[in-house]
Amino acid sequence: xxxxxxxxxxxxxxxxxxxxxxxxxxxxxxxxxxxxxxxxxxxxxxxxxxxxxxxxxxxxxxxxxxxxxxxxxxxxxxxxxxxxxxxxxxxxxxxxxxxxxxxxxxxxxxxxxxxxxxxxxxxxxxxxxxxxxxxxxxxxxxxxxxxxxxxxxxxxxxxxxxxxxxxxxxxxxxxxx
Numbered sequence: 001x002x003x004x005x006x007x008x009x010x011x012x013x014x015x016x017x018x019x020x021x022x023x024x025x026x027x028x029x030x031x032x033x034x035x036x037x038x039x040x041x042x043x044x045x046x047x048x049x050x051x052x053x054x055x056x057x058x059x060x061x062x063x064x065x066x067x068x069x070x071x072x073x074x075x076x077x078x079x080x081x082x083x084x085x086x087x088x089x090x091x092x093x094x095x096x097x098x099x100x101x102x103x104x105x106x107x108x109x110x111x112x113x114x115x116x117x118x119x120x121x122x123x124x125x126x127x128x129x130x131x132x133x134x135x136x137x138x139x140x141x142x143x144x145x146x147x148x149x150x151x152x153x154x155x156x157x158x159x160x161x162x163x164x165x166x167x168x169x170x171x172x173x174x175x176x177x
Contacts (some may be wrong), residue, residue, distance in 0.1 A: 004035060016053050019023055019026075023091075023094070023120045024043040024046050024087070024091065025042070025043055027087055027091055027092070028042050028087055028092050030090075031084070031087060031090065033084055033086075033087055033167060035082075038159050039070050039071050039075075040071055040075060040076060040078075040079035040095075042083055042087060044067070044079075044088070044092065045076070045079040045080060045082075046083065046088070048063050048066060048067055048076065049083075051063065052066070059073070059074040060076050060077050061073040063076050064076060064109050076090045082100050089171075090146065092168065094169070095167075096162075096167050096169050098146055113164045119162065119163075119164065120162075120163040121161060121162055121163060121169065122160070122161050122163055122165070123124075123158060123159070123160050123161075124158075124159050125154055125156065125157060125159070125162070126144070126152055126156075126157045127155065127157065127176060128154070128155055128157060129152040129153065129154050130153045130154075130155065131152070131153075132151075132152050132153065133153075136153040137153050139153070139175070140153040140154065140155045140174075140176065141153060141172075141176070142154060143176050154176040155173045155174060155175060155176055156173065156174050156175070156176055157171065157173050158171070158172045158174075159171045161174075170176075
């Protein structure tokens, strides 16, 4: 089984090696996402977002220092808001599939890693609230017990992890009833 901590250490030690393999610009083009050339283009924003998470959910001000101080914390937050979810979803799926298909990982599967010859996945669920914007209200709404205009949009999140790799293989967000 691949250790999550060893994978995190590898990314922390040399994030450029892992992130360079992500086809961020191509994914944006494939999905029709248009952006201006700026300090925080989608590729840079995704790279910094991964670094932020890997460094223990660093504050946006801390991310500014990881990026060499070429932008403000608010600029980074704005860049993350501009990044469409579909880009992150496609990158995540692509990364999972490429790791899953790699010979090195497949070679580590043995009879002990399978349950009755099947790969095993685990599910985890949660809810999360979001900023109170018209777009998010339309997409996710509010929980039934909140009065209109008096709360935040809330969504359910369901994540599926591959037990052998520890990798997130699928994630779904849906409106809270």
